[in-house]
Amino acid sequence: xxxxxSVLWLLAGLFVAASAVVCLPGASYSxxxxxxxxxxxxxxxxxxxxxxxxxxxxxxAVAFLLGLAxxxxxxxxxxxxxxxxxxxxxFGRPSMGWTMMLVCDVFLALxxxxxxxxVRSALPLTTTPARSAMxxxxxxxxxxxxxxxxxxYRGATHLKSSEWMLYARAGGLNGFSIVRHVIPNLLPLLVPxxxxxxxxxxxxxxxxxxxxxxVGEPLPSWGGMLFELNNxxxxxxxxxxxxxxxxxxxxxxxxxxxxxxx
Amino acid sequence: xxAVRAGVRWMARTISIVLLVILxxxxxxxxxxxxxxxxxxxDSRYAVVARSELSAERAxxxxxxxxxxxxxxxxxxxxxxxxxxxxxxxxxxxRPRLAxxxxxxLRGIGLAWLVALCxxxxxxxxxxxxxxxxxxxxxxLAIPTAALATFCLLANSGGPVLVMAxxxxxRDFKFLxxxxxxxxLEPHVLQARAQGxxxxxxxxxxxxxxxxxQFEALASLSIVTALxxxxxxxxxxxxxxxxxxxxxxxxxxxxxxxLAVMMLMAVTVTCSGMAVPRPADWxxx
Numbered sequence: 001x002x003x004x005x006s007v008l009w010l011l012a013g014l015f016v017a018a019s020a021v022v023c024l025p026g027a028s029y030s031x032x033x034x035x036x037x038x039x040x041x042x043x044x045x046x047x048x049x050x051x052x053x054x055x056x057x058x059x060x061a062v063a064f065l066l067g068l069a070x071x072x073x074x075x076x077x078x079x080x081x082x083x084x085x086x087x088x089x090x091f092g093r094p095s096m097g098w099t100m101m102l103v104c105d106v107f108l109a110l111x112x113x114x115x116x117x118x119v120r121s122a123l124p125l126t127t128t129p130a131r132s133a134m135x136x137x138x139x140x141x142x143x144x145x146x147x148x149x150x151x152x153y154r155g156a157t158h159l160k161s162s163e164w165m166l167y168a169r170a171g172g173l174n175g176f177s178i179v180r181h182v183i184p185n186l187l188p189l190l191v192p193x194x195x196x197x198x199x200x201x202x203x204x205x206x207x208x209x210x211x212x213x214x215v216g217e218p219l220p221s222w223g224g225m226l227f228e229l230n231n232x233x234x235x236x237x238x239x240x241x242x243x244x245x246x247x248x249x250x251x252x253x254x255x256x257x258x259x260x261x262x
Numbered sequence: 263x264x265a266v267r268a269g270v271r272w273m274a275r276t277i278s279i280v281l282l283v284i285l286x287x288x289x290x291x292x293x294x295x296x297x298x299x300x301x302x303x304x305d306s307r308y309a310v311v312a313r314s315e316l317s318a319e320r321a322x323x324x325x326x327x328x329x330x331x332x333x334x335x336x337x338x339x340x341x342x343x344x345x346x347x348x349x350x351x352x353x354x355x356x357r358p359r360l361a362x363x364x365x366x367x368l369r370g371i372g373l374a375w376l377v378a379l380c381x382x383x384x385x386x387x388x389x390x391x392x393x394x395x396x397x398x399x400x401x402x403l404a405i406p407t408a409a410l411a412t413f414c415l416l417a418n419s420g421g422p423v424l425v426m427a428x429x430x431x432x433r434d435f436k437f438l439x440x441x442x443x444x445x446x447l448e449p450h451v452l453q454a455r456a457q458g459x460x461x462x463x464x465x466x467x468x469x470x471x472x473x474x475x476q477f478e479a480l481a482s483l484s485i486v487t488a489l490x491x492x493x494x495x496x497x498x499x500x501x502x503x504x505x506x507x508x509x510x511x512x513x514x515x516x517x518x519x520x521l522a523v524m525m526l527m528a529v530t531v532t533c534s535g536m537a538v539p540r541p542a543d544w545x546x547x
Binding site for chain 1 (some may be wrong): 282
């Protein structure tokens with residue numbers, strides 16, 4: 001519990017620092033400083049600049065906030081979908097449950113990366129960066145629910161056969177009233193599903209972006225920063241290109257720490 | 263008789279999953295807003311040709327049932343249709359790459375299991391969870407596949423097999439360590455240890471057989487994880503395998519190739535899950 005609290009404080013600290021960097025007067029993730037291409041750390045650019053002369057600290061701060069917010073929203077959507085599907089499959093008609101679990105099996109039969117890549121690549125070539133970010137996280141949410149739905153289904157079937165549920169059903173409780181009582185009892189299962197999904201989505205976005213299928217430029221993202229590493233001559237000039245990767249690993253460690261302590 | 267019935271049920275489920283994968287993938291890609299667009303449209307030299315090809319594709323893909331039927335027919339025919347990008351039968355593209363990816367997967371998974379099992383056996387034998395083994399595993403789990411592959415490539419140390427093995431070993435170690443640690447603390451194992459039964463004998467005679475179902479499930483999960491890691495690893499190391507082909511097909515909206523790869527993945531994952539016993543209450547679903 002103590003570790004979890006420290007991890008949460010660290011995450012909150014990073015969030016406040018990133019927000020402060022974004023709100024600083026003059027800070028911009030897209031403004032180019034043509035006289036400081038691939039510059040090392042300085043007072044003007046505390047983490048240096050990228051190949052286009054853009055401030056790396058501002059870009060990392062926006063990537064952090066975007067990644068966290070996008071992954072949290074996607075995880076919330078996934079968890080809500082999993083709760084709905086899992087509960088319906090467990091409490092609905094057997095044929096409905098069978099069909100829903102078959103759909104889950106279809107999704108789970110495809111490795112996530114292939115599925116993500118296929119869906120993300122089939123989107124328009126000319127989207128705005130903000131829309132591409134929204135699409136990326138929506139795709140993650142749309143494809144991430146089956147594993148959680150399986151877990152929720154298992155929890156809901158246990159609840160269905162519990163004594164209090166048998167009493168409640170014998171007493172005439174049905175339909176929506178059952179769901180109203182089941183969902184709060186599934187919270188101990190849904191909260192970890194949400195917390196596990198957040199780092200998974202941050203990592204998935206980073207992997208997609210590294211393949212050139214993530215958030216569009218000039219909007220910064222973890223994946224876009226990883227994509228920069230493909231430019232080997234640039235790496236020879238400044239070691240600061242590794243800064244976003246180090247921070248990404250730290251953020252993922254913290255997020256996984258929160259999930260593990262639940 | 264019961265085994266035959268279970269086999270028939272499994273076969274029916276696998277076939278329906280593969281058919282649903284074909285149907286779902288076709289619909290997903292066909293109705294994606296970017297399906298009828300091509301990067302060449304932005305280049306004035308190729309724009310006219312690209313637009314005429316796209317209008318032909320639009321006419322061909324107008325009827326969805328026909329499109330799905332033609333994909334199923336070409337799959338049954340054996341050549342999986344013709345690649346939109348390379349204009350050759352998809353099977354010709356897949357066959358040589360299958361061996362490359364298969365070899366990479368086998369070596370990666372084999373090495374990962376060896377490392378994870380050895381580390382878990384040593385780590386679980388101690389009284390308390392060892393930070394010496396836990397820390398690198400936790401750190402590796404927090405590094406995206408693409409970042410690890412890029413670092414190995416830049417450092418000129420370690421190839422695709424090592425990256426794949428490290429990623430899988432970290433994940434497998436967590437499960438194996440947990441399962442073994444719990445197994446060592448089982449009352450009958452503690453009793454046997456107190457009576458002087460050697461650790462090797464205990465491990466081979468009691469722990470491993472008891473943990474076999476969990477190991478099978480983990481092996482199945484390793485295959486799925488390795489398949490997901492295949493794309494970034496092959497793309498970054500420029501390995502001419504299935505992952506790289508799928509990435510190329512995805513960038514160029516090559517539906518026949520994508521569908522063939524998806525089918526292959528669905529069959530591989532479903533077959534790998536065959537060995538894993540499903541919980542009884544899942545069977546009814």
